[in-house]
Amino acid sequence: MEKLLIIDDDKGIQKQLKWSLSDYEAVLAGDRESAIAAVRRYEPKVVTLDLGLPPDEANATEGLAALQEILTIAPHTKVIVITGNDDRTNALKAISAGAYDFYQKPIDADVINVIIARAFSVSVIEEENRKMRQVAGNDIGIIGNSEAIDRLRMMVKRIAPTQITALLLGESGTGKEVTANAVHIASERSNKPFVAINCASIPENLLESELFGFEKGAFTGAHRATKGKIECAEGGTLFLDEIGDMPFSLQAKLLRFLQEKTIERLGGRQEINVDVRVVCATNQNLEQMVKDKTFREDLFYRVSEITLNIPPLRDRDEDVLILAQYFLQMYALEYKRNVKSFSEDGLSAIKAHKWPGNIRELQNKVKSSVIMTTGTQVTAFDLGFFDHTSTEFELSLNLRSVREKAESLAIQKAYALAEGNMSKAAELLGVTRPTLYSLIEKYDLTINET
Template identity: 60%
Template sequence: MTDTILVVDDDLGIQKQLKWSLTDYNVVFADDHTSAIAQLRRFEPKVVTLDLGLPPDPANASEGLRILHDIIALAPRTKVIVVTGNNDKQHALKAIDFGAYDFYQKPIDSDTIKLLVHRALNLSKLEHENSILARTRSGMSRIVGNSEAIQKVVRRAEKIANTDISTLLLGESGTGKEVFARSIHEHSPRKDKPFVAINCASIPENLLGSELFGYEKGAFTGANKTTIGKIETAQGGTLFLDEIGDMPIGLQAKMLRFLQERVIERVGGRNEIPVDIRVICATHRDLQAMVAQETFREDLYYRVGEMPIMIPPLRERDQDIILLARTFLNIYREEFKAKAKSFSETAVNAMLAHKWPGNIREMQNKLKSAVIMAEGTVIQPDDLGLMPVDAHDEPETLNLREVREIAESRAIRRAYQKADKNMSKTAELLGVTRPTLYSLIDKYHMEDIKNSD
């Protein structure tokens, strides 16, 4: 079925030009607020092109912005591309703040407008598919990803969720092992009981035993009362032992007995306490190599690893990188009440090219920073702390003036960082005077640099 594009413009010449440019789509027209809302309700277009300079107040774009507001209110997933006059960038940026997807300045260029519409449609379809997936997927809803690599792991986790088999989650740091452990717990018969997590690497060796098994009053100096450990706390539920590869060799024998007998003795105690819990372990270490080096007990390895699951690193999940980035963007935008709502094409390419050594944890950190630091609604590679894939990549726009603006903005930012945020040195690196630099900063609305001076 052909996608419908709604063109809101009172200029018959522009209407004809857009109809010729968008021959691959079903193009419908409106020329004022009433007809625009009527066409929106009738055809439910995924993409709308909207001329901001509509009568009765074309100079201030009040009618165009009113139509934009009502379109977003009625159909918030609609991608609105606002079309403005050649010298009306201020209203275009205001429209982006109001929720427009993108803007385009006249005169109309057929190839550019086709590219903008095509990208908007692709994004709309992707969001629609993801919403359907989220509604229909009955399994691990915590796990975000459509790639075959992660879906294979999800299917494996779903199969074991209803059992009490000991599970060993393997993978690099930051791949989401605790998220998987929680998902397995939430889809198990134990979901209404506690999920207790403990990181074996974060607790000193002399305290880990009492932290896990608890202790009796008087067991050691400072033990003023009987205290139950993490294992007892998880009674009926799930115990997640993160970084089990860092468990001291002396404590491993006690852990093995617990896993075999399902009983524990508190530190300083003599009574056996039965425990009914599920155990999920995780590590980024190579336990088989540790077994060979005799730094990890072989019998414990086979006990905790009844069902090993290898979680792939983010670099092997190409299809999921942008999906995860958009998921985190939406979360952090709400959390920090920020303006950022999308990524530039160069930011997308930079994320796809990055190797993500810190995996999902690294992405979360970069997205938090980017959402806070982004100047407008579109996140750039600089906001993410990433370099563009290739400085000679084709820019997003074909308009030479905008290409120059993008290049100058990037050069100013790089010089500013290289000069340790010293304005005189920045101007010197750029080969301009300080007044010219300040003028450019004002021109490109670089408020973060302006306010930090």
Template identity: 45%
Template sequence: MQNLLIVDDNVDVRQQLKWGLSGGGFGVHFAKDGEEALECFRRERPSVVTLDLGLPPHENGVEEGIRCLGEMLRIDPLSKIIVITGNEDHSAALEAVRIGAYDYYRKPIDFSELKIIIDRAMYLQQLEAENRTLRDSRDGDCGIVGDCEGIQRVLSHIKRVAASDVPVLISGESGTGKELVARAIHQKSARSKREMVAINCGAIPENLLESELFGHEKGAFTGASRTVKGKVEYADKGTLFLDEIGEMPMPLQVKLLRFLQEMVITRVGGRRDIEVDTRIIAATNIDIAQAMEEGSFREDLYYRIGVVNIVLPPLRERGEDVELLANFFLNRVGKETGNQGLTFSKKAMQWIRSYDWPGNIRELENRIKRAVIMTPGPRIEPEDIGASGEDVQRRKMNAGEMSLKEARQLLERDMVEDALRRSLGNIVKASSALGISRPTFYDLMKNTASETPDALSGRNPNNGGRICVA
């Protein structure tokens, strides 16, 4: 059964709507303010919402109503939200429609008119939901593209772990698609109708992370003017994705461990235990085994979150997948920008295959986005993807297209640059590390300076831009 959520701070209006919309063939829920509305929205996932823009604490304004609208659309973009306003100024209603509201209706309310709008919204939402379900069933891998053995193994793991509620730890370098795998597990699980709540444990300051995770009570600290739920509570009946868990401070690791053991949290400043039912998926780009040896990550927490480990291969180890992904992003970005029909030149694809991609899939996608927007002609060339002269030289060397002299110069440049970087620009130490005299080192610098980065042209970023003689 589809659900309707009515949000209005006026009890008489709520009663009138309850009477006028009864027997509509859908469940009806009510909320009197923004917080109650968002809580009900997350819990019931209504197909349609009627949202009064004038909600407390700004009954005479629209700030709270607009805030709720934006948050609801973030949680479920498919929901049809009808804003209701008694304001004579149409600008607020038009702004709501611009943000994503389905329609707007002005008070006083005519139940027969509003019922027609709601019925139409219910029908449209049902069609869109059915189309989305059909599309998802066709896209069985939830957007994960790849044919290599490593990715096929990952897809197999996803299908197996999705059927259970065991905690999963996803490991891999930055940009390999860890959150995409987490969402695939969530979408294929029995919790897919609820929300997957994500939090980056490395991006939030330590003094705020506890409140973000577990919430806080009113008055718990300076500025805590109201009680706020944390990410863990919002993930109730759904999935909690802990990104970069290896960056979590040790005191928070202890509290997270207690939650995983008991599935009970206590808000900051609170005394009441709150039971939460959520599935935990964590991700990290660090070596957890090394972190445990160094004492920066708790071993008992690892055994709680890592019941199943999924390791994502870096893009440089995925063989022909890089070409598959490049064309996938080219087609998708072309459709999004209206710049379809672009192709990669032979040289561009050779560079894509030979480049190491330290930023992995994220770097590949961003470079192709830029190329689609900036390329003037029908073909994308290496320089359109951001290939530098040095990158092109490396491609030539890997492809066997470089002469012995060119390869030797490239090797000398790499070794000189690396020696300078490791010695923080100290010439004596750098020349000693290479086993050559200082004059010879100067000659090498001179011969390659016109083609090298800052480290060889008299500047070094590691020591404030200075090259030292001693």
């Protein structure tokens, strides 16, 4: 049975709350000193707090001080402030100071039970997320705790101290650059540059100069000698992403660099010695490309001295939740949002999705959800998983209430589909932009326009 700390100097209120909340093991305290002692001893996940504590029952100073001290000792505790009907100002002060929620007397057993149950539920979810974050294994940047990721992390640490050329294989979005950077971080080259270049994103006529650099006058516009990516990585690590897309004509020059550790800039005649560790990656089948004569066989064997297979997110068990919480915390901090966890339907949606775009898709979903959410929890709706969002309304004969719920949901769904573009959301809803703003104001919706 979960422990619930009830802090109130009124014995009658203490008994009423204890009776109303009989599903929990109630611990009672009548002043700040005994309350703090109970927090230290029992470490309750949820606390109810009356602000009017002795010796200042008429005001909220003692209660607010108790709140601050509780959150200093146990910052994850859910404190529910219980106030009188005329004490809304102090209740809002308590919320600003970190209280989870507030409830106004008189006590209604059904309502207070719902609030307390929800507080315990949120506490459990947040605790699970914190545990996930602790076991994420983020020492070299590879986040996860699944067997497949443990094996990958072990292989990275084994090859990192060597000079062996590694080939990373995996679907798009699985984290090949993160893995390459992990090899760099775990090596003796970690204090030198990590330079990445995507062979597929640079036009064929520019890739050679990007890699090898060029001398002054090598071509029109070459006004001064310029180092290429290989030279910029001197002493460190060069990551060649999507090496399968490298032009066949350039593969021979890359092979010579890998074998001799020397380069010639475009338009130059001088050989330049370079000390660079090379890690390559692709989502293509290089062995088949060798058979098709679109990738050099000798280069294939040179870049694949050891091959690391990066598993897709769907094969990484609980890692999807660990990564989701990692991104949630990162973007909540970046965008200064008070988002702490995922709701139960949010977690369910994350676990059910197959993630064809892998980590990149998950990262983008969580990023947009942190911006979209209006509360402290990210829901399935915020993530854009509308199939996991309950849209059934309780049976009601009040047409105004039904219409308000339907319109609010439609506005939020359109806003999510429009990715924060208000004009596009208005178009989806078939209303003008001013009308949409009026509806948002009418229903007091929190919308963060992009």
